[in-house]
Amino acid sequence: MTRLGLVFLGMVLLFLYTPILVLMAMGFNASPLYELPFEFSTRWYSDLMGNESLLTAGFNSIVLALITSVLATAIGTLAALALSRRHFRGRSLLQLLLLPPIAIPWLITGTAMLIFFFWTGIGRGMHALVIGHVALAVPYVVLVVGTGLQTVRADLEEAAMSLGSTPIHAFFAITLPLLFPSILGAALFAFAVSLDQFVVSYFLSSPGYVTLPVQIYSAIRKGFTPEINAISTLLLLGSMTVILIFARFARPGAPK
């Protein structure tokens, strides 16, 4: 059974990584049009080093994704606690209200934000991007943390509280450690939502503050070159390292 499961996991990973491997390989292919046969070249990496607009955009994307991840995880977790632990009228409505940001194509949300931010004087730029990205990531956080909360038994908290601990203390002593994997998953999610978000960013970025997907998206007429593959590869390897270091040193709730 165990072997069968691992073989299946291996196949799923192969499927998930097929385009990623192609992406990485094509970053080392000489043709700017991604033509085959494969011809090895490090040209795109050296071009990338001289491409300040792409590097700046990549840097902006990471900073924005970090800010989004922290803010969205914080306020989303609070909302998830209320939605799955407390009973009050209007709960189902509030849960349904999480769907529009996911259900309505980002193109429309983005256009709507642009108009609304213009009318209210919020304008465009980094602050507008933070507002928009956090809003898009919050529903994901609530859903992921909410799923986790359903499997953390509420009676443990009740028990702690009946033994005299305050709700806040019970939360930090019991719920948070049990919930940690979900919260971490939600944070990674929010990070990814922000990092890959291009439609909303496209409308809210200003000429002076551009993110990587926006840079790629506006380049579609001019053409994206394998420099994009190079920077994607570096980003991927960078985040892999960070996550692995993180997983190495901070592993609360690691099962068994």
Next chain:
Amino acid sequence: MANFTRRDTMRMLTAALAAGAAGSFPARAQGGKITVLNWQGYGTDEAWALEAFMAATGIEVVHDYFSSEAETLTKLRTNPGAYDVVLLNSARVSTAASEGLIAPADLSKVPNAANISPDLLANPNFSIDGQGYAVPWVWGMTSIAVREGIAKPASYKDLASEAYAGRFAMNDDAMIAVALGALTTGQDLNDPADMEAVKEALKALKPNVKMLWSSEDQWNKSFAAGEFDVSIFWSGGSVRSRRNANLPVDFVVPAEGAVVWVDGLAMAAGAPNPDGAAAFINWMIDPAFYVEWATKVGAPASANAQALAGLPADDLSAQVHKAEFMVSKNVMSAMPDERREAFNAAWQEVKAFYAE
């Protein structure tokens, strides 16, 4: 932030070097900054041109990009006072002007406008009540691109031929699609009387349509991968594909003629730096800039007759953009919203038919 400072320093160094080399330019030390709104990679953001412009005038050029023409107007409306120069298809100039998004063109500050072909300058699409609102910059065509060694279609009707089964790529653009259907059926491309015939002509292409492309980049990559042989494509794009990407592609204008478009440069209403904007527009229609752009990169045809004359006769841009193709009845013009909506609905219906 250190990045910006370093980049600025670099730019000033380059500018200083270029200024030494370019003594012949009329040096008007204006300084300041202008913001240009255009497609990415469409002439105005060529690094060499901006360096030379900076060296000559001291003006720094910043870009913001759009990815569709409709969006140009949205960006102008929601960012008043942010832009100085904006690129507009002639078909969109009257909308922008009537909404007060662009300022009347002051040709006295654009000396090179004197050389613009009179036909284009007088084109009604660029003016309202005789007042011009944009300076014609370049014109180009949308017609057929064929892979070398494949039979060239003599008429748009041939695109439905079995010879191209599964080897044809169409431009996913409602205005272009309907215009092509109109040309195929011998109608006015700006106002086809028989829309049913247009739709039928487009639907007849179904067995041949392999893909729908929406950006030049996508076109290049798919063509390079051999996904199709015949396509609706842009004239300037075909030059860039052949010259810069070495793709074996020829641009063909069949008997019915091409869909012609004219792009103009306009000054945004409330431009923070109107003099800088005028200077930049003048720079862009200067023969010196155009010849370098057309021969180094690949460009549509300049509206400036002198600039066109400056191209070497064997240049690919010159060969593709023959003056005889510039037929005024084939130029895409301004149209009422209802008709634009009808064009969109027709193309949508055809695409739904392809997807069945």
Next chain:
Amino acid sequence: MALRGPVGPRRLPDWMATTALLLPAYAWLTLAVFLPLLTMFVFSFLNKTPMGQAPVEFTLRHYRAFIDQPYLLGVAWNTLMMGVWTTLICAVLGFLAALALVRCSFGRSREMLLVLILLPFWTNGLVRVFSWTMVLRENGFLDSLWHLVGDGSVGFLYSRPAIILGLVHGYLPYMILTCYIALVTIDDAVIEAAQSLGARWWTVLGSILIPLALPGLISGAVLTFVPVIGSFMEPRILGGPVGMTLGTVIEDQFTQAFNWPLGASLSFTLLAVVLAIFATFSGVLRRGTAGAS
């Protein structure tokens, strides 16, 4: 808000605590999403995009699009099917993968695997989808592999299966993650007890594992189905001529046709369909919630 919450030794009144927990998220969503969308909702009743100087009128015309343009019904059906297939495939693969993670891996290797599953998200979606075209096209990577054993081409770029493949790839990690979170707390003892009592594997699967994973399957299905039926990038790039979906129609209204009212009315119709589907399945949803607690 009236409250029926459990009574415990709390310092704050219940309703205040609930409000304090909810306020940041919903205030943020109101400012950044609901108010802008409300504006857009008003726009959907206008006869034209209200950004020019010409006067606008109120009309219900755009909500009649499915009647006036009947071919849109076919497009809507294809879109719905695309959503159903993608969600089903994701659910089966995601559940099994999460199960394999929980049952067959431990400690650090499990964390490694989980990280590896989530990492593809860290790459740009456009580039990821473009990479698929290189795999799937004729004489692409898939064909190169195939040519080791056979002739001809097995590439299927520009087809519906290609779109589904791209979408499954994009959303499978969501499903794995949500199922994993739901399954990770299962006590091995429960399964062993069931087996020692003679339960066969399908009984264990049907009466223990699937009910336990249900909250995860449901959130995963929401996170997959909802964005998939609004997607436009994957269908456009991988579908070619068959890639027309409601998402691409809506996108066209905003980027090409500049018909915001029509684009907005189509997306609110889409949202209504999504909400109707969730209302229909809310019974299942409630049972799922009950089964887990």
